[in-house]
Amino acid sequence: MRHLILAVVVSLAAAAAFAATPTTAPLHGGVVTTTEAHAFETLLTPQGVRVFLYTDELAPAYVEKATGTAKLKLPDGRILDLALKAREPAAGEPTSYFCPMHPAVVRFAPGKCELCGGMVLYVQDHLFGAADLTGVDLSKVSAMIRVTGMRGGEKEATFAPAFSTPDKKAGVGTTGSK
Numbered sequence: 001m002r003h004l005i006l007a008v009v010v011s012l013a014a015a016a017a018f019a020a021t022p023t024t025a026p027l028h029g030g031v032v033t034t035t036e037a038h039a040f041e042t043l044l045t046p047q048g049v050r051v052f053l054y055t056d057e058l059a060p061a062y063v064e065k066a067t068g069t070a071k072l073k074l075p076d077g078r079i080l081d082l083a084l085k086a087r088e089p090a091a092g093e094p095t096s097y098f099c100p101m102h103p104a105v106v107r108f109a110p111g112k113c114e115l116c117g118g119m120v121l122y123v124q125d126h127l128f129g130a131a132d133l134t135g136v137d138l139s140k141v142s143a144m145i146r147v148t149g150m151r152g153g154e155k156e157a158t159f160a161p162a163f164s165t166p167d168k169k170a171g172v173g174t175t176g177s178k
């Protein structure tokens, strides 16, 4: 009987841990913008801009062959044109791990997908554009992001994430083209 109770407690704890893990964007504290067939999570940091790709159902997606550009307008009027290239999270950055086959399987620590027979979860990569934004009020930066070379019906998208309204998690895509 004691073992049974212990098993129930352990499984309840596991269920609670699972429920507490968000499975959709934003997973890294960024601003989400949805376009025709994708969603993007954009973060500004003192080191530059990071753009995570998601499916239209907000499940993590790999960058694959996508690249892009970002045009940043700083509060002092300066314009920065950045090239966006795929990279994995650097040490200390929030990192998500996902199963490409099972959108509900998302973790913030390395793990395996039991539904795939124990396949090791993938690290969600992102597009990164380096810029020294030290000392810049990031909430006053405006950005126009263009991502090209994506897979599927929507191969490229252009959008302006709404950094200035941090409470608003869902931005509106400005354009999306096939």
Ligand SMILES: [Zn+2]
Pocket: 099, 100, 101, 102, 105, 113, 114, 115, 116, 119
């Ligand atoms: Zn899986």
